[in-house]
Amino acid sequence: GLRVLEALAASGLRSIRFAKEVPGLRAVVANDFSARAVELMNRNVAFNGVGDLVAPRMADARMLMYQCKADRELFDVIDLDPYGSPAPFLDAAVQAVSEGGLLCVTCTDMGVMAGNSAETCYSKYGAMSLKGKFCHEMALRIILHSLDSRANCYQRFIVPLLSISADFYIRVFVRVFTGQAKVKASASKQALVYHCVGCGTHHLQRLGKVTSHGTGYGRALWWRGGPCDSGELLTPRLSSSSFKYGAATGPPVGPTCEFCQQRHQLGGPMWAEPLHDPAFVERVLAALQSSPGRFQTEERMQGMLSVVTEELGDVPLYYTLDSLSSTIHCNTPSLLQFRSALLHAGYRVSLSHACKNAVKTDAPPAVLWDIMRCWAKIHPVKRERLAETSPASRILSVEPTLQASFTLRDDANPSSRKRGLKRFPENPEAFWGPKARAKAG
Numbered sequence: 124g125l126r127v128l129e130a131l132a133a134s135g136l137r138s139i140r141f142a143k144e145v146p147g148l149r150a151v152v153a154n155d156f157s158a159r160a161v162e163l164m165n166r167n168v169a170f171n172g173v174g175d176l177v178a179p180r181m182a183d184a185r186m187l188m189y190q191c192k193a194d195r196e197l198f199d200v201i202d203l204d205p206y207g208s209p210a211p212f213l214d215a216a217v218q219a220v221s222e223g224g225l226l227c228v229t230c231t232d233m234g235v236m237a238g239n240s241a242e243t244c245y246s247k248y249g250a251m252s253l254k255g256k257f258c259h260e261m262a263l264r265i266i267l268h269s270l271d272s273r274a275n276c277y278q279r280f281i282v283p284l285l286s287i288s289a290d291f292y293i294r295v296f297v298r299v300f301t302g303q304a305k306v307k308a309s310a311s312k313q314a315l316v317y318h319c320v321g322c323g324t325h326h327l328q329r330l331g332k333v334t335s336h337g338t339g340y341g342r343a344l345w346w347r348g349g350p351c352d353s354g355e356l357l358t359p360r361l362s363s364s365s366f367k368y369g370a371a372t373g374p375p376v377g378p379t380c381e382f383c384q385q386r387h388q389l390g391g392p393m394w395a396e397p398l399h400d401p402a403f404v405e406r407v408l409a410a411l412q413s414s415p416g417r418f419q420t421e422e423r424m425q426g427m428l429s430v431v432t433e434e435l436g437d438v439p440l441y442y443t444l445d446s447l448s449s450t451i452h453c454n455t456p457s458l459l460q461f462r463s464a465l466l467h468a469g470y471r472v473s474l475s476h477a478c479k480n481a482v483k484t485d486a487p488p489a490v491l492w493d494i495m496r497c498w499a500k501i502h503p504v505k506r507e508r509l510a511e512t513s514p515a516s517r518i519l520s521v522e523p524t525l526q527a528s529f530t531l532r533d534d535a536n537p538s539s540r541k542r543g544l545k546r547f548p549e550n551p552e553a554f555w556g557p558k559a560r561a562k563a564g
């Protein structure tokens with residue numbers, strides 16, 4: 124059976140749920156640094172009759188994890204759900220998890236991670252956050268970057284299974300593997316983000332480059348395909364000696380934005396590989412469907428996971444329909460119209476579970492702005508009221524080279540939307556949101 128550690132267990136509620144709801148566990152260690160919490164946990168464990176599985180512990184979570192590593196008693200699953208940032212616990216967690224084991228990490232410091240204080244984000248996670256429309260997905264990519272780089276210190280690397288942005292927090296589920304050769308690829312999995320302060324266009328700059336000898340495979344090979352439970356996900360089909368690692372080249376942008384001539388902010392580095400393992404998410408969805416009524420939040424889980432399966436895995440970040448429109452001061456096309464235009468132009472497009480109006484697409488920014496220019500031709504913008512140096516004027520003063528078609532396409536409607544799934548959170552209920560921080564003691 125699996126050994127589970129809930130490192131910051133508070134009342135022990137989740138550990139008790141693990142014991143009652145997850146079959147085949149060997150032991151659950153429910154740890155907290157507070158004597159009061161551990162007392163409460165002991166009562167809750169006894170009350171729920173799970174004393175044979177759940178062992179409350181009172182320790183500094185880091186010391187407990189380092190000690191387990193020293194004793195070679197690694198955990199198969201480590202759950203970190205602190206109040207605020209998990210950053211102080213990551214170094215111990217990436218070492219104390221077993222080979223191929225699972226880390227579940229929650230961050231509730233969303234202000235910091237979504238660009239409100241980038242310098243604090245850097246001190247905690249080693250990455251500058253940005254205030255872009257894509258900030259919730261970027262927060263996921265920042266914690267993944269942080270986990271991977273800390274794992275790299277110990278010749279380990281992460282493979283994300285599922286990365287969720289919900290309400291006021293984010294939570295990632297990653298497996299941790301060991302392999303000196305594969306750790307070499309980690310730099311090429313991270314990217315800096317250039318984000319235009321005028322029009323919001325973004326560009327990615329990878330930190331490293333992987334090239335393969337004489338096979339014609341690109342670095343895409345590092346993540347495409349492979350069953351999720353065999354550790355094959357990041358295994359190249361070639362021996363690692365056939366790869367060469369080096370510096371990336373760049374930058375991807377000039378000194379000013381090619382569309383609006385304003386400056387770029389620099390964010391990251393962030394994880395630039397897929398956020399989820401589609402095969403794993405499909406299995407979670409199947410498990411959910413095979414036992415209806417098991418979870419109160421079933422509807423929401425099904426909706427969110429369905430959107431997750433539709434997300435373009437190889438396209439980091441996204442734009443939003445409202446920000447594209449407000450940049451050029453035009454009215455907003457419907458989601459179906461805009462998605463249709465992208466599909467007509469030969470590009471892929473998806474939603475993101477992290478943002479209701481997201482447009483995630485492999486179309487380059489020049490195509491997005493051409494589509495918006497075509498839209499503005501049909502729905503004219505009052506140009507005389509725009510300052511000549513505004514992003515709107517500068518973008519609209521260029522003739523589109525692409526003839527966008529907004530004729531609706533059937534495949535522009537995402538399946539999760541067609542099926543009417545509950546995909547995004549509704550208005551919060553009473554007592555919704557994080558509670559006050561626990562008092563020391």
Ligand SMILES: [Zn+2]
Pocket residue numbers: 319320321322323324380381382383384385514
């Ligand atoms: Zn710009």
